[in-house]
Amino acid sequence: MFQKILIANRGEIALRVLRAAKELGIRTVVVHSTADADAMHVRLADESVCIGPPPSRDSYLNIHQIVAACEITGADAVHPGYGFLSENAKFADILAAHKITFIGPSGDHIRIMGDKIEAKRTAKRLGIPVVPGSDGAVSDDREAFRIASEIGFPVIIKASAGGGGRGMKVARSAEDLPIALATARSEAGAAFGDDAVYIEKYLEKPRHIEVQIVGDGAGKAIHLGERDCSLQRRHQKVWEEANSPALNAEERSRIGEICSKAIADLGYSGAGTIEFLYENGEFYFIEMNTRLQVEHPVTEAITGIDLVHEQIRVASGGGLSTRQEDIKFAGHAIECRINAEDARTFTPSPGTITHFHTPGGLGIRVDSGAYSGYRIPPYYDSLIGKLIVHGRNRVECMMRLRRALDEFVVDGVKTTLPLFRDLVGNIDIANGDYDIHWLEKHLAETAAAA
Structure with missing residues (x-):
């Protein structure tokens, strides 16, 4: 069992993990931004390390600072909670390189499931039922029309690297498809730096x-x-x-x-x-x-x-x-x-x-x-x-x-x-x-x- 866990998160989930670790007799370290200095998980942890100013990119998303906090405190494992770095394959890989256990799946599995097209392919290979649609990103509008015609309208266009509803558009007819594709690609590129999209059958009341x-x-x-x-x-x-x-x-x-x-x-x-x-x-x-x-x-x-x-x-x-x-x-x-x-x-x-x-x-x-x-x-x-x-x-x-x-x-x-x-x-x-x-x-x- 671990000797000391660093909790790379904040708020209620940091407190939730802290309580579980204490019940297992494991010492806890929390990291926090300057804005969270008075947070409850900071008050209750065995140790705390300030890792930066309020913006997430300078604190809770700052991998260098979190790894440094592990090394300073001697933490042998990191629990990422949810959000922030919890599904960041690079973070999991860097921790492994520093002989620190990431309490979660391997970086490879995070990468597979983080790419929605690859995740769908993997799910299908593993026998999990999938929504009818394209096997991968659609390369052009002609291919999109062919797939949509095969599975039937309405269809939904989704960003391959997306989430939270961004890069997601519904086309209820062939006439709607071109603008839906263009809009989804534009939103996906702006939000994720990747404009790849795929098509699925749109379910009306799931x-x-x-x-x-x-x-x-x-x-x-x-x-x-x-x-x-x-x-x-x-x-x-x-x-x-x-x-x-x-x-x-x-x-x-x-x-x-x-x-x-x-x-x-x-x-x-x-x-x-x-x-x-x-x-x-x-x-x-x-x-x-x-x-x-x-x-x-x-x-x-x-x-x-x-x-x-x-x-x-x-x-x-x-x-x-x-x-x-x-x-x-x-x-x-x-x-x-x-x-x-x-x-x-x-x-x-x-x-x-x-x-x-x-x-x-x-x-x-x-x-x-x-x-x-x-x-x-x-x-x-x-x-x-x-x-x-x-x-x-x-x-x-x-x-x-x-x-x-x-x-x-x-x-x-x-x-x-x-x-x-x-x-x-x-x-x-x-x-x-x-x-x-x-x-x-x-x-x-x-x-x-x-």
Whole structure:
């Protein structure tokens, strides 16, 4: 087991990893920018190192400074959390060159899954169902027309190196295709420095289903069920739950077994998430995230398995702590991402939290680094914390969530708490009847009625 882990992140995820490391008896080092000097994870770590000014490029994305912090403190492993350098293959390679363990997959696996075209090819080779479309980047408009005609309109054009909805355009007819291609290429080139795009069949009302996996890097892997992340705004997840209201036990087992077998065959090490669009009983691979997800606590709630413990255990050479047949799914869990944003316009609202009170009671978990008097800096994402609620079934979970949201108090900044209080009372949400377009339609209708 590791002697000392450096946590190359900030906020609630840095605190989450720190707690897991301490439970395993491992000393912790955190890095921070000058803007985060008073952050909770800095206060609680065994050691802390300031690595630069507030801009991420000068601090949390500064590989040289993070490696130097490892060498100064004697850290023998790095946990990247999510975001920042968590899916940076170069970072993983540099750590390996310095004999420091990256708590995550190999640089090669990060590279494969970071390129969406190569990821799709790999998924197809491993037996994971994929969305019909081009086998790689489309070279010209003529090829694009041929592929679109074969799979049928509507189609979606995506950036090969993309994410977050950038470089992504829908063409509903042959007439729409030229401008959609041109726009997607332009956005992809500006955002990622790579204008390569590919084409897929556009699904009209799919759900976003992701499967949590963990591999030991030596040919063994398990799945921990799925999460439903269909409630999204601008391709960003807002509300996640496990298990999905749309799947039955047979579907859950089928897709889970496909994913765990694929990850075992790949020789993948650590935690990861295979993401799908799901429509009419069929799963279609869209991407794999080679890191811990923001929404991992809902999986922990229904399985009782600490995913960060598993990451550390696997990276240290200890293998998986459990077998697939021993994993049991108990109850239902929902996570709400509470952001410092206006609940109507989603404009960021940095500032000082004057009053902070989190809900409690059976089945309630809040992952947050915030506290009364904490100043939310304007330089990073606006996440204040995550409210995770667990119940014996979805009905109990929803009722418990309603109560927890009523107890949650954050004063001094605007938050998205009003949005979740609205959602928890909506009949479609109560029935689990939604898709990836539902939330944006609901927000548009609410704004129009205001």
